[in-house]
Amino acid sequence: MTPEEIKSNLKGKHFLKLADFTKEELLFLIDLALKLKKEQNVGKTHRHLDGKTLAMIFEKSSTRTRVSFETGMYQLGGHALFLSKDELQMGRGETISDTAKVLSRYVDGIMIRTFAHDIVEELADNSSVPIINGLTDDYHPCQVLADLMTIVEKTGSFKEKKLAYVGDGNNMAHSLLVGCAIMGIDCSVAVPKNYEVKQEILTLAKDKAKESGAVIMQTNDPIEAVTRADIVYTDVWTSMGFENETEERLQAFGDFQVNQNLVKHANEDYLFFHCLPAHRGEEVSADILDGPHSVVFDQAENRLHAQKAVLTSLL
Structure with missing residues:
Protein backbone atom coordinates (compact mmCIF):
# COMPACT_ATOMS: atom_id res chain seq x y z
CA MET A 1 0.00 0.00 0.00
CA HIS A 140 0.86 -2.57 26.40
CA PRO A 141 0.94 -1.61 22.70
CA CYS A 142 1.86 2.06 23.17
CA GLN A 143 5.01 1.12 25.07
CA VAL A 144 6.13 -1.43 22.50
CA LEU A 145 5.48 0.97 19.60
CA ALA A 146 7.84 3.38 21.40
CA ASP A 147 10.30 0.51 21.91
CA LEU A 148 10.24 -0.34 18.20
CA MET A 149 10.79 3.34 17.42
CA THR A 150 13.77 3.34 19.80
CA ILE A 151 15.30 0.29 18.10
CA VAL A 152 15.13 2.02 14.71
CA GLU A 153 16.45 5.27 16.18
CA LYS A 154 19.43 3.58 17.88
CA THR A 155 20.33 0.84 15.38
CA GLY A 156 18.88 1.94 12.04
CA SER A 157 16.66 -1.07 11.31
CA PHE A 158 15.08 -4.28 12.57
CA LYS A 159 17.21 -6.46 10.30
CA GLU A 160 18.99 -9.39 12.00
CA LYS A 161 18.08 -8.20 15.50
CA LYS A 162 17.41 -10.30 18.57
CA LEU A 163 15.53 -9.02 21.63
CA ALA A 164 15.70 -10.92 24.92
CA TYR A 165 13.09 -10.22 27.58
CA VAL A 166 13.84 -11.45 31.11
CA GLY A 167 11.18 -11.42 33.84
CA ASP A 168 7.45 -11.87 34.27
CA GLY A 169 5.28 -13.22 31.45
CA ASN A 170 3.12 -10.11 31.67
CA ASN A 171 1.60 -7.53 29.33
CA MET A 172 5.06 -6.30 28.32
CA ALA A 173 6.20 -9.79 27.39
CA HIS A 174 2.98 -10.31 25.41
CA SER A 175 3.26 -7.11 23.40
CA LEU A 176 6.99 -7.54 22.81
CA LEU A 177 6.45 -11.06 21.47
CA VAL A 178 3.73 -9.92 19.07
CA GLY A 179 5.48 -6.69 18.05
CA CYS A 180 8.79 -8.44 17.37
CA ALA A 181 7.05 -11.23 15.46
CA ILE A 182 5.32 -8.76 13.16
CA MET A 183 8.48 -6.73 12.52
CA GLY A 184 10.78 -9.73 11.99
CA ILE A 185 12.82 -9.38 15.20
CA ASP A 186 13.89 -12.59 16.92
CA CYS A 187 12.43 -12.57 20.44
CA SER A 188 13.39 -14.82 23.36
CA VAL A 189 11.43 -14.56 26.59
CA ALA A 190 12.91 -15.96 29.82
CA VAL A 191 10.46 -16.41 32.69
CA PRO A 192 10.41 -18.43 35.92
CA LYS A 193 8.29 -21.56 35.97
CA ASN A 194 4.62 -20.77 36.63
CA TYR A 195 5.07 -17.20 35.31
CA GLU A 196 4.98 -18.00 31.61
CA VAL A 197 3.20 -15.87 29.02
CA LYS A 198 -0.35 -16.80 28.04
CA GLN A 199 -0.30 -19.73 25.62
CA GLU A 200 -2.75 -18.12 23.19
CA ILE A 201 -0.53 -15.03 22.90
CA LEU A 202 2.61 -17.13 22.40
CA THR A 203 0.76 -19.03 19.65
CA LEU A 204 -0.35 -15.74 18.08
CA ALA A 205 3.24 -14.46 18.06
CA LYS A 206 4.52 -17.67 16.47
CA ASP A 207 1.83 -17.41 13.79
CA LYS A 208 2.87 -13.84 13.03
CA ALA A 209 6.52 -14.95 12.94
CA LYS A 210 5.77 -17.39 10.13
CA GLU A 211 5.12 -14.38 7.90
CA SER A 212 8.14 -12.33 8.99
CA GLY A 213 10.73 -15.06 9.55
CA ALA A 214 11.31 -14.10 13.19
CA VAL A 215 12.32 -16.74 15.73
CA ILE A 216 10.05 -16.73 18.79
CA MET A 217 11.03 -18.66 21.92
CA GLN A 218 10.05 -18.96 25.58
CA THR A 219 12.43 -20.49 28.11
CA ASN A 220 13.01 -20.76 31.86
CA ASP A 221 16.74 -20.06 31.36
CA PRO A 222 17.77 -16.37 31.28
CA ILE A 223 21.21 -17.18 29.83
CA GLU A 224 19.65 -19.06 26.92
CA ALA A 225 17.42 -16.09 26.15
CA VAL A 226 20.13 -13.41 26.43
CA THR A 227 22.84 -15.22 24.46
CA ARG A 228 23.79 -13.09 21.43
CA ALA A 229 20.97 -10.62 22.08
CA ASP A 230 21.12 -7.10 20.64
CA ILE A 231 18.53 -5.79 23.09
CA VAL A 232 18.10 -6.94 26.69
CA TYR A 233 14.75 -5.96 28.19
CA THR A 234 13.20 -6.33 31.62
CA ASP A 235 10.24 -5.08 33.65
CA VAL A 236 9.24 -5.00 37.31
CA TRP A 237 8.69 -8.40 38.90
CA THR A 238 5.44 -7.33 40.57
CA SER A 239 3.05 -5.48 38.27
CA MET A 240 0.24 -3.26 39.50
CA GLY A 241 -2.57 -5.37 40.91
CA PHE A 242 -0.26 -8.17 42.07
CA GLU A 243 1.17 -6.46 45.15
CA ASN A 244 -0.09 -9.24 47.42
CA GLU A 245 2.34 -11.59 45.64
CA THR A 246 5.43 -9.42 46.18
CA GLU A 247 7.32 -11.66 48.60
CA GLU A 248 6.49 -14.80 46.64
CA ARG A 249 7.68 -13.17 43.43
CA LEU A 250 10.94 -11.95 44.96
CA GLN A 251 11.74 -15.59 45.70
CA ALA A 252 10.64 -16.92 42.32
CA PHE A 253 12.49 -14.28 40.28
CA GLY A 254 15.76 -14.29 42.24
CA ASP A 255 17.76 -15.79 39.36
CA PHE A 256 16.22 -13.48 36.75
CA GLN A 257 17.93 -10.19 37.57
CA VAL A 258 19.56 -8.41 34.64
CA ASN A 259 23.10 -7.81 35.87
CA GLN A 260 26.69 -7.97 34.65
CA ASN A 261 26.81 -11.76 34.95
CA LEU A 262 23.81 -12.09 32.66
CA VAL A 263 24.54 -9.44 30.02
CA LYS A 264 28.03 -10.81 29.35
CA HIS A 265 26.19 -13.40 27.24
CA ALA A 266 24.64 -10.68 25.05
CA ASN A 267 26.39 -8.99 22.14
CA GLU A 268 29.06 -6.51 23.23
CA ASP A 269 27.10 -3.53 21.86
CA TYR A 270 23.75 -4.62 23.34
CA LEU A 271 21.18 -2.03 24.38
CA PHE A 272 19.34 -2.23 27.70
CA PHE A 273 15.61 -1.47 27.71
CA HIS A 274 13.17 -1.08 30.62
CA CYS A 275 9.66 0.35 30.37
CA LEU A 276 9.94 1.94 33.84
CA PRO A 277 9.37 2.43 36.71
CA ALA A 278 12.44 0.41 37.71
CA HIS A 279 13.43 -1.14 41.02
CA ARG A 280 17.21 -1.06 41.19
CA GLY A 281 18.52 -4.16 42.92
CA GLU A 282 15.49 -6.26 41.99
CA GLU A 283 14.85 -6.90 38.29
CA VAL A 284 17.97 -4.95 37.27
CA SER A 285 21.21 -3.94 38.96
CA ALA A 286 21.90 -0.21 39.21
CA ASP A 287 25.08 -0.42 37.14
CA ILE A 288 23.08 -1.81 34.19
CA LEU A 289 20.14 0.58 34.45
CA ASP A 290 22.41 3.61 34.81
CA GLY A 291 25.21 2.25 32.65
CA PRO A 292 26.42 3.07 29.11
CA HIS A 293 24.24 0.45 27.38
CA SER A 294 21.01 1.76 28.90
CA VAL A 295 18.57 3.72 26.72
CA VAL A 296 15.66 3.66 29.16
CA PHE A 297 15.13 7.42 29.23
CA ASP A 298 15.19 7.62 25.43
CA GLN A 299 12.50 4.93 25.53
CA ALA A 300 10.50 6.98 28.00
CA GLU A 301 10.76 10.10 25.84
Whole structure:
Protein backbone atom coordinates (compact mmCIF):
# COMPACT_ATOMS: atom_id res chain seq x y z
CA MET A 1 0.00 0.00 0.00
CA THR A 2 1.05 3.59 -0.54
CA PRO A 3 1.59 5.91 2.45
CA GLU A 4 -1.65 7.69 1.57
CA GLU A 5 -3.57 4.40 1.57
CA ILE A 6 -2.07 3.44 4.94
CA LYS A 7 -2.92 6.88 6.31
CA SER A 8 -6.51 6.46 5.13
CA ASN A 9 -6.75 2.99 6.70
CA LEU A 10 -5.53 4.23 10.07
CA LYS A 11 -7.99 7.11 10.34
CA GLY A 12 -10.71 6.22 12.85
CA LYS A 13 -9.12 2.86 13.74
CA HIS A 14 -8.82 1.58 17.32
CA PHE A 15 -5.35 0.97 18.83
CA LEU A 16 -5.99 -2.00 21.13
CA LYS A 17 -3.13 -4.41 20.37
CA LEU A 18 -0.29 -4.59 17.86
CA ALA A 19 -1.68 -7.77 16.28
CA ASP A 20 -4.45 -5.62 14.76
CA PHE A 21 -1.87 -3.83 12.58
CA THR A 22 0.24 -4.82 9.60
CA LYS A 23 4.00 -4.41 9.45
CA GLU A 24 3.49 -1.60 6.92
CA GLU A 25 1.10 0.24 9.23
CA LEU A 26 3.47 -0.03 12.20
CA LEU A 27 6.39 1.17 10.04
CA PHE A 28 4.24 4.13 8.96
CA LEU A 29 3.58 5.03 12.62
CA ILE A 30 7.27 4.64 13.53
CA ASP A 31 8.40 6.82 10.62
CA LEU A 32 5.82 9.45 11.55
CA ALA A 33 6.94 9.36 15.19
CA LEU A 34 10.58 9.88 14.21
CA LYS A 35 9.54 12.77 11.94
CA LEU A 36 7.43 14.41 14.64
CA LYS A 37 10.30 14.05 17.15
CA LYS A 38 12.85 15.55 14.78
CA GLU A 39 10.60 18.50 13.97
CA GLN A 40 9.66 19.03 17.63
CA ASN A 41 13.36 19.17 18.54
CA VAL A 42 14.02 21.98 16.04
CA GLY A 43 11.04 23.99 17.22
CA LYS A 44 8.55 23.16 14.48
CA THR A 45 5.03 23.15 15.87
CA HIS A 46 2.21 20.85 14.77
CA ARG A 47 -1.49 21.67 14.93
CA HIS A 48 -2.75 18.40 13.44
CA LEU A 49 -5.37 18.00 16.19
CA ASP A 50 -6.50 21.60 16.52
CA GLY A 51 -9.90 21.54 18.23
CA LYS A 52 -9.75 17.81 19.02
CA THR A 53 -10.30 16.38 22.51
CA LEU A 54 -9.00 13.14 24.02
CA ALA A 55 -10.65 11.58 27.08
CA MET A 56 -8.09 9.76 29.25
CA ILE A 57 -9.58 7.13 31.57
CA PHE A 58 -7.24 5.91 34.31
CA GLU A 59 -8.23 2.90 36.37
CA LYS A 60 -4.48 2.29 36.81
CA SER A 61 -2.25 5.24 37.62
CA SER A 62 0.87 6.08 35.58
CA THR A 63 3.48 8.81 35.31
CA ARG A 64 4.53 8.24 31.69
CA THR A 65 1.12 7.43 30.21
CA ARG A 66 -0.64 10.48 31.61
CA VAL A 67 2.11 13.01 30.98
CA SER A 68 2.98 11.75 27.48
CA PHE A 69 -0.62 11.67 26.25
CA GLU A 70 -1.54 14.99 27.84
CA THR A 71 1.60 16.69 26.53
CA GLY A 72 1.19 15.05 23.14
CA MET A 73 -2.35 16.37 22.72
CA TYR A 74 -1.21 19.85 23.74
CA GLN A 75 1.69 19.81 21.29
CA LEU A 76 -0.67 18.69 18.51
CA GLY A 77 -3.07 21.54 19.25
CA GLY A 78 -5.70 19.46 21.02
CA HIS A 79 -6.90 19.04 24.58
CA ALA A 80 -6.79 16.07 26.96
CA LEU A 81 -9.23 15.37 29.80
CA PHE A 82 -7.95 13.31 32.75
CA LEU A 83 -10.68 11.06 34.15
CA SER A 84 -9.92 8.89 37.16
CA LYS A 85 -12.12 5.93 38.06
CA ASP A 86 -13.57 8.01 40.91
CA GLU A 87 -14.66 10.74 38.49
CA LEU A 88 -16.61 8.46 36.17
CA GLN A 89 -19.97 6.82 36.67
CA MET A 90 -18.26 3.56 35.59
CA GLY A 91 -17.03 3.43 39.17
CA ARG A 92 -20.62 3.61 40.38
CA GLY A 93 -22.17 1.01 38.14
CA GLU A 94 -22.66 2.67 34.73
CA THR A 95 -21.97 0.11 32.04
CA ILE A 96 -18.89 0.24 29.86
CA SER A 97 -21.07 0.34 26.74
CA ASP A 98 -23.05 3.33 28.02
CA THR A 99 -19.83 5.13 28.97
CA ALA A 100 -18.45 4.57 25.46
CA LYS A 101 -21.62 5.85 23.81
CA VAL A 102 -21.78 8.97 25.97
CA LEU A 103 -18.10 9.90 25.68
CA SER A 104 -18.26 9.38 21.91
CA ARG A 105 -20.74 12.28 21.76
CA TYR A 106 -18.29 14.60 23.55
CA VAL A 107 -14.75 13.72 22.49
CA ASP A 108 -12.75 12.71 19.41
CA GLY A 109 -10.88 9.82 21.01
CA ILE A 110 -10.61 7.82 24.24
CA MET A 111 -7.43 6.50 25.85
CA ILE A 112 -7.91 4.02 28.69
CA ARG A 113 -5.45 2.42 31.11
CA THR A 114 -7.19 -0.39 32.93
CA PHE A 115 -7.07 -4.01 34.10
CA ALA A 116 -8.97 -6.58 32.01
CA HIS A 117 -8.41 -6.35 28.26
CA ASP A 118 -12.10 -7.14 27.77
CA ILE A 119 -12.86 -3.62 29.01
CA VAL A 120 -11.07 -1.92 26.11
CA GLU A 121 -12.61 -4.37 23.66
CA GLU A 122 -16.10 -3.55 24.95
CA LEU A 123 -15.36 0.18 24.82
CA ALA A 124 -14.26 -0.20 21.20
CA ASP A 125 -17.35 -2.24 20.29
CA ASN A 126 -19.60 0.57 21.56
CA SER A 127 -17.59 3.68 20.66
CA SER A 128 -17.91 5.77 17.50
CA VAL A 129 -14.47 7.33 18.12
CA PRO A 130 -11.04 5.65 18.29
CA ILE A 131 -10.13 3.79 21.49
CA ILE A 132 -6.43 3.67 22.47
CA ASN A 133 -5.16 1.03 24.87
CA GLY A 134 -2.89 2.79 27.38
CA LEU A 135 -2.30 -0.57 29.13
CA THR A 136 -4.26 -3.64 30.16
CA ASP A 137 -3.25 -6.77 32.03
CA ASP A 138 -2.67 -8.48 28.65
CA TYR A 139 -1.16 -5.80 26.41
CA HIS A 140 0.86 -2.57 26.40
CA PRO A 141 0.94 -1.61 22.70
CA CYS A 142 1.86 2.06 23.17
CA GLN A 143 5.01 1.12 25.07
CA VAL A 144 6.13 -1.43 22.50
CA LEU A 145 5.48 0.97 19.60
CA ALA A 146 7.84 3.38 21.40
CA ASP A 147 10.30 0.51 21.91
CA LEU A 148 10.24 -0.34 18.20
CA MET A 149 10.79 3.34 17.42
CA THR A 150 13.77 3.34 19.80
CA ILE A 151 15.30 0.29 18.10
CA VAL A 152 15.13 2.02 14.71
CA GLU A 153 16.45 5.27 16.18
CA LYS A 154 19.43 3.58 17.88
CA THR A 155 20.33 0.84 15.38
CA GLY A 156 18.88 1.94 12.04
CA SER A 157 16.66 -1.07 11.31
CA PHE A 158 15.08 -4.28 12.57
CA LYS A 159 17.21 -6.46 10.30
CA GLU A 160 18.99 -9.39 12.00
CA LYS A 161 18.08 -8.20 15.50
CA LYS A 162 17.41 -10.30 18.57
CA LEU A 163 15.53 -9.02 21.63
CA ALA A 164 15.70 -10.92 24.92
CA TYR A 165 13.09 -10.22 27.58
CA VAL A 166 13.84 -11.45 31.11
CA GLY A 167 11.18 -11.42 33.84
CA ASP A 168 7.45 -11.87 34.27
CA GLY A 169 5.28 -13.22 31.45
CA ASN A 170 3.12 -10.11 31.67
CA ASN A 171 1.60 -7.53 29.33
CA MET A 172 5.06 -6.30 28.32
CA ALA A 173 6.20 -9.79 27.39
CA HIS A 174 2.98 -10.31 25.41
CA SER A 175 3.26 -7.11 23.40
CA LEU A 176 6.99 -7.54 22.81
CA LEU A 177 6.45 -11.06 21.47
CA VAL A 178 3.73 -9.92 19.07
CA GLY A 179 5.48 -6.69 18.05
CA CYS A 180 8.79 -8.44 17.37
CA ALA A 181 7.05 -11.23 15.46
CA ILE A 182 5.32 -8.76 13.16
CA MET A 183 8.48 -6.73 12.52
CA GLY A 184 10.78 -9.73 11.99
CA ILE A 185 12.82 -9.38 15.20
CA ASP A 186 13.89 -12.59 16.92
CA CYS A 187 12.43 -12.57 20.44
CA SER A 188 13.39 -14.82 23.36
CA VAL A 189 11.43 -14.56 26.59
CA ALA A 190 12.91 -15.96 29.82
CA VAL A 191 10.46 -16.41 32.69
CA PRO A 192 10.41 -18.43 35.92
CA LYS A 193 8.29 -21.56 35.97
CA ASN A 194 4.62 -20.77 36.63
CA TYR A 195 5.07 -17.20 35.31
CA GLU A 196 4.98 -18.00 31.61
CA VAL A 197 3.20 -15.87 29.02
CA LYS A 198 -0.35 -16.80 28.04
CA GLN A 199 -0.30 -19.73 25.62
CA GLU A 200 -2.75 -18.12 23.19
CA ILE A 201 -0.53 -15.03 22.90
CA LEU A 202 2.61 -17.13 22.40
CA THR A 203 0.76 -19.03 19.65
CA LEU A 204 -0.35 -15.74 18.08
CA ALA A 205 3.24 -14.46 18.06
CA LYS A 206 4.52 -17.67 16.47
CA ASP A 207 1.83 -17.41 13.79
CA LYS A 208 2.87 -13.84 13.03
CA ALA A 209 6.52 -14.95 12.94
CA LYS A 210 5.77 -17.39 10.13
CA GLU A 211 5.12 -14.38 7.90
CA SER A 212 8.14 -12.33 8.99
CA GLY A 213 10.73 -15.06 9.55
CA ALA A 214 11.31 -14.10 13.19
CA VAL A 215 12.32 -16.74 15.73
CA ILE A 216 10.05 -16.73 18.79
CA MET A 217 11.03 -18.66 21.92
CA GLN A 218 10.05 -18.96 25.58
CA THR A 219 12.43 -20.49 28.11
CA ASN A 220 13.01 -20.76 31.86
CA ASP A 221 16.74 -20.06 31.36
CA PRO A 222 17.77 -16.37 31.28
CA ILE A 223 21.21 -17.18 29.83
CA GLU A 224 19.65 -19.06 26.92
CA ALA A 225 17.42 -16.09 26.15
CA VAL A 226 20.13 -13.41 26.43
CA THR A 227 22.84 -15.22 24.46
CA ARG A 228 23.79 -13.09 21.43
CA ALA A 229 20.97 -10.62 22.08
CA ASP A 230 21.12 -7.10 20.64
CA ILE A 231 18.53 -5.79 23.09
CA VAL A 232 18.10 -6.94 26.69
CA TYR A 233 14.75 -5.96 28.19
CA THR A 234 13.20 -6.33 31.62
CA ASP A 235 10.24 -5.08 33.65
CA VAL A 236 9.24 -5.00 37.31
CA TRP A 237 8.69 -8.40 38.90
CA THR A 238 5.44 -7.33 40.57
CA SER A 239 3.05 -5.48 38.27
CA MET A 240 0.24 -3.26 39.50
CA GLY A 241 -2.57 -5.37 40.91
CA PHE A 242 -0.26 -8.17 42.07
CA GLU A 243 1.17 -6.46 45.15
CA ASN A 244 -0.09 -9.24 47.42
CA GLU A 245 2.34 -11.59 45.64
CA THR A 246 5.43 -9.42 46.18
CA GLU A 247 7.32 -11.66 48.60
CA GLU A 248 6.49 -14.80 46.64
CA ARG A 249 7.68 -13.17 43.43
CA LEU A 250 10.94 -11.95 44.96
CA GLN A 251 11.74 -15.59 45.70
CA ALA A 252 10.64 -16.92 42.32
CA PHE A 253 12.49 -14.28 40.28
CA GLY A 254 15.76 -14.29 42.24
CA ASP A 255 17.76 -15.79 39.36
CA PHE A 256 16.22 -13.48 36.75
CA GLN A 257 17.93 -10.19 37.57
CA VAL A 258 19.56 -8.41 34.64
CA ASN A 259 23.10 -7.81 35.87
CA GLN A 260 26.69 -7.97 34.65
CA ASN A 261 26.81 -11.76 34.95
CA LEU A 262 23.81 -12.09 32.66
CA VAL A 263 24.54 -9.44 30.02
CA LYS A 264 28.03 -10.81 29.35
CA HIS A 265 26.19 -13.40 27.24
CA ALA A 266 24.64 -10.68 25.05
CA ASN A 267 26.39 -8.99 22.14
CA GLU A 268 29.06 -6.51 23.23
CA ASP A 269 27.10 -3.53 21.86
CA TYR A 270 23.75 -4.62 23.34
CA LEU A 271 21.18 -2.03 24.38
CA PHE A 272 19.34 -2.23 27.70
CA PHE A 273 15.61 -1.47 27.71
CA HIS A 274 13.17 -1.08 30.62
CA CYS A 275 9.66 0.35 30.37
CA LEU A 276 9.94 1.94 33.84
CA PRO A 277 9.37 2.43 36.71
CA ALA A 278 12.44 0.41 37.71
CA HIS A 279 13.43 -1.14 41.02
CA ARG A 280 17.21 -1.06 41.19
CA GLY A 281 18.52 -4.16 42.92
CA GLU A 282 15.49 -6.26 41.99
CA GLU A 283 14.85 -6.90 38.29
CA VAL A 284 17.97 -4.95 37.27
CA SER A 285 21.21 -3.94 38.96
CA ALA A 286 21.90 -0.21 39.21
CA ASP A 287 25.08 -0.42 37.14
CA ILE A 288 23.08 -1.81 34.19
CA LEU A 289 20.14 0.58 34.45
CA ASP A 290 22.41 3.61 34.81
CA GLY A 291 25.21 2.25 32.65
CA PRO A 292 26.42 3.07 29.11
CA HIS A 293 24.24 0.45 27.38
CA SER A 294 21.01 1.76 28.90
CA VAL A 295 18.57 3.72 26.72
CA VAL A 296 15.66 3.66 29.16
CA PHE A 297 15.13 7.42 29.23
CA ASP A 298 15.19 7.62 25.43
CA GLN A 299 12.50 4.93 25.53
CA ALA A 300 10.50 6.98 28.00
CA GLU A 301 10.76 10.10 25.84
CA ASN A 302 9.73 8.16 22.77
CA ARG A 303 6.39 7.31 24.39
CA LEU A 304 5.50 10.94 23.69
CA HIS A 305 6.45 10.85 20.02
CA ALA A 306 5.08 7.38 19.26
CA GLN A 307 1.75 8.28 20.84
CA LYS A 308 1.63 11.55 18.92
CA ALA A 309 1.94 9.49 15.75
CA VAL A 310 -0.95 7.28 16.91
CA LEU A 311 -3.09 10.27 17.89
CA THR A 312 -2.38 12.10 14.63
CA SER A 313 -3.17 9.04 12.51
CA LEU A 314 -6.30 7.84 14.32
CA LEU A 315 -7.92 11.16 15.23
